[in-house]
Amino acid sequence: MLVAVASDGTGGGWLRPAGGTGVPAGPARRVPDLAGVVAQREAASDPPRWLWASTPALYQRLLAAGVRVARCHDLELTEALLLGHAGRWGEPRSVAAVLARRAGAAVPPDPPPPAPRPPGQAQESLFDLAPPVTADPTGDLLTGYADQQERTGRTADPGRFRLLVAAESAGALAAAELGHTGLPWRADVHDGLLAELLGPRSPVGGLPGRLAALSAEIAAALAAPGLHPDSPAELRRAFARAGVEVPDTRAWSLRRVDHPAVPLVLEFKERYRIWTAHGWTWQEAWVRDGRFRPEYVPGGVVSGRWATRGGGALQIPKPVRRAVVADPGWRLVVADAGQLEPRILAAVSGDPRLAAAAAAGDLYAALAAESFDGDRARAKLALLGAMYGQTGGSALPAIAVLRRQYPTAWQYVERAARTGEAGGLVRSWLGRTCPPAARLVATGQVPGELAGAADPDPDPAAGGPDPRARARGRFTRNFVIQATAAEWAVTLLAYLRAELAGRAAELVFFQHDEVLVHCPEREVEAVTGAVHEAAARAGQLLFGPTRVRFPLDVAAVRCYADAA
DNA sequence: AGTTTCATATGG
């Protein structure tokens, strides 16, 4: 059962049941308490799949009212996937845009995405700002849904694309829930670690004590009074005057020179970074009531990975993770998928020898034993180099070994690379499509064929192919792996949130191939089992019977920093 | 003064 649902902007809304193809099964019903009605239907024996325009626009209000749903169809996310599949990346995705395209009418642009919104400021939600809706939108929703069903049936692999749509929609639910729940964050522990790393906070907003002292020591070591070590240009000039020429002031460049200022600069950089990106100002903006609540954006990255809006949730420095602490009597179950991308390559390519290695707990070790004289590091570099399109460096001989011994896997990524170089589009396992090359979008010359469209602008210069085409080849080569890995991970998340429903355990963090569950100590065993089960089911759903395993490293800890 | 790009860090 499908139920179209829309908010009226004042707490009420419309509901309209429909069949699986989007044909209405009755009239729309207007209710004054939308969250209450949705909660009732969710509690019934056969909760529907909710059809709505946008999960963030509607589900946040339901969550605020304490209501969760099991399944939805997010029309805008689905539209983005369908447009991408048709090579029409970036076109408007609203319900109005779907209907306009269907009718051959002028397509209205989408509203601009919201600015990053630290929870402290600007508490008004979309609903409070938007004018109340007076006309029933459920008819348009169902028309748009039916249109999407038809177009899904015409995709390259409708069965897989339906899985993609379901996974993307489930991911949107999980993302909203994760942002609502938040990551446990001990402000006092964070303060303590900032004091330890940075010293006392400056009352006038300047460098904190420890950084100011380091800055002075660096200036003295380089005989450059008043030096600002956070300025790359100043720092590089100061090193030059001290007789040390460096190409830039990156940490790895400085590490290669021998000068007493270098260790001081490296220490300064590390701590300065924490001060600016995850210091007191960040905490005041993003941590409330013991939780860090980032805003996740499912599908925000071209490869289908999630992004976040503000808060840097996906770049929390390792040392700062000490502030992520479970509540008393609770634990954090930290699960991350090891060696995910090479396992994905084994699964999608069907390379029998790589699949055999991917049946092992340590894929790289198995690969090394088979083909690299047991040299695990070399095996790893070869595989990563093949997936990233490495063309230089000391790993080239190892990459050549891989190419010879695992030809099916090699050809899979090589084919994706050549398609990209030629200006074509590639797809993930479930059918997420890469964006067209930028200049093709700009000129409207999107290739209609997926493979083999000629590059309209080949570089006439001698000495090799166009570097832009080469870069595009590396992008498409990696896209088919990274996008499929994202699909596997979000499928795991979808299964896991379903398995945790009804428990005290809560999903609190998700980062590409890693998931954190906060749960009472007594649930640790069940949660650990659930996450392993979710990983196994994700592999089966995507790839069916395969030797390839997707093992998880799971740790139950009090503090995030204690995992791995 | 406001906006864009660069350099550098973090994460996967």
Place this chain on the structure above:
DNA sequence: CTCGCCATATGAAACT
């Protein structure tokens, strides 16, 4: 032989 993929965020530097 930091190289090859995907990102976000900050401050400095360089612009309009």
